[in-house]
Amino acid sequence: MIAISDALPVQFWPNGEQTFNEKAVCGIIKQDCYCQPFNCDQEIQIIIIDSSTSGEISLQILDENSVEIDVITFARSGVNLTALFTPSDYSPCKEKLQLKIISIGIVPTLSAWTNQGAGTAWGLSATPGVSITPTSVSKLLIGTFNAIEGYSYDISWNIDTFDSFFNNLIYLLDSNFNIVATQFIGGTNGNFTGIATLTPSSRASYLAFQLQTSDAIITDSAMIVNSVSYNGSNIELFKSDCLEVKEDTECTKLIEYSNASAFDGIPYVNVSPPSKFYLRIPATFYEEENPQEEEDLELSNGVIVTLRQSIQEKSLLETGYMPNYMHKKLQKVLMHETIIMDGDQWKRRDPYETNPIKKYNLKRGSVQLTKYNSVLKNTI
Numbered sequence: 001m002i003a004i005s006d007a008l009p010v011q012f013w014p015n016g017e018q019t020f021n022e023k024a025v026c027g028i029i030k031q032d033c034y035c036q037p038f039n040c041d042q043e044i045q046i047i048i049i050d051s052s053t054s055g056e057i058s059l060q061i062l063d064e065n066s067v068e069i070d071v072i073t074f075a076r077s078g079v080n081l082t083a084l085f086t087p088s089d090y091s092p093c094k095e096k097l098q099l100k101i102i103s104i105g106i107v108p109t110l111s112a113w114t115n116q117g118a119g120t121a122w123g124l125s126a127t128p129g130v131s132i133t134p135t136s137v138s139k140l141l142i143g144t145f146n147a148i149e150g151y152s153y154d155i156s157w158n159i160d161t162f163d164s165f166f167n168n169l170i171y172l173l174d175s176n177f178n179i180v181a182t183q184f185i186g187g188t189n190g191n192f193t194g195i196a197t198l199t200p201s202s203r204a205s206y207l208a209f210q211l212q213t214s215d216a217i218i219t220d221s222a223m224i225v226n227s228v229s230y231n232g233s234n235i236e237l238f239k240s241d242c243l244e245v246k247e248d249t250e251c252t253k254l255i256e257y258s259n260a261s262a263f264d265g266i267p268y269v270n271v272s273p274p275s276k277f278y279l280r281i282p283a284t285f286y287e288e289e290n291p292q293e294e295e296d297l298e299l300s301n302g303v304i305v306t307l308r309q310s311i312q313e314k315s316l317l318e319t320g321y322m323p324n325y326m327h328k329k330l331q332k333v334l335m336h337e338t339i340i341m342d343g344d345q346w347k348r349r350d351p352y353e354t355n356p357i358k359k360y361n362l363k364r365g366s367v368q369l370t371k372y373n374s375v376l377k378n379t380i
Contacts (some may be wrong), residue, residue: 005265145207282320
């Protein structure tokens with residue numbers, strides 16, 4: 001089970017779900033696509049939480065023609081997985097990218113072979129729903145084999161100096177020895193080399209070879225598994241929409257953000273390197289204000305006494321047109337403990353507001369940010 005936060009710099013959609021640009025919404029008159037802006041030298045860090053241990057999780061980088069540029073394996077620390085790259089690592093930098101999170105099949109290793117011997121139709125108990133009926137005599141060989149559902153595995157093996165005419169079956173079995181993949185090879189005599197491709201319908205725990213013969217006795221023979229390899233496409237788990245990478249992204253603002261504790265599915269602690277993220281949005285950030293507050297007390301004789309006064313520095317962050325998921329992302333980013341823009345640290349103390357346009361899929365947002373440690377108070 002993989003969890004991905006919406007507060008990451010890049011938005012991801014799970015496999016089978018349409019991204020913002022892919023999804024057509026009925027009733028929208030003007031429907032624009034949106035590509036997240038990034039600079040060439042902007043570090044992109046992705047942290048996910050993976051509670052499973054099946055498969056190798058990687059970050060796939062694609063160009064705008066869906067041609068693979070690179071694959072970065074997530075570094076694992078417990079359930080926390082981290083991948084980090086900078087677009088300037090690849091040339092040319094000025095282009096559109098797409099990110100995918102994929103699972104790459106791990107080649108299982110065979111161990112703990114159990115030879116069930118001649119005359120045994122099913123070596124490890126007759127499980128309900130499983131029926132393996134030998135022609136006359138059967139020999140079964142079972143080994144542990146952790147295979148992932150949906151992946152394909154190429155298996156090659158030898159049977160040496162076998163002196164009977166036999167059929168050969170190869171199986172993948174789940175933890176209860178139910179068949180989840182099988183292949184039949186018949187009409188063989190003498191030395192034999194077998195090749196099979198098996199794709200389990202659910203997670204497999206065992207690999208089994210079965211020999212069937214019409215002879216009364218199966219003589220001893222040597223069975224050697226030559227190789228087991230992963231075969232097939234990687235499994236796509238999540239995908240982004242397009243990222244528009246430029247050397248200089250005009251009319252945008254870069255927000256650096258971090259937190260001292262876990263927030264919104266981002267661990268932030270026990271992660272190496274320490275988690276620090278960068279989000280770039282189309283925005284302006286220049287309208288400055290210095291709002292004042294005061295508290296007065298009017299005495300019975302009409303004299304007004306000022307009890308408290310305060311002043312603070314604020315600036316208005318106004319975004320360009322963005323889809324709703326980007327406004328939600330920005331709202332979560334502004335909830336972080338440390339927010340840095342234009343070299344200063346800021347806090348969100350005022351509400352975030354959006355200005356939608358009817359039947360248009362993009363909208364603008366705005367929020368007043370307060371400069372950190374800028375509140376000056378005078379208490380009488």
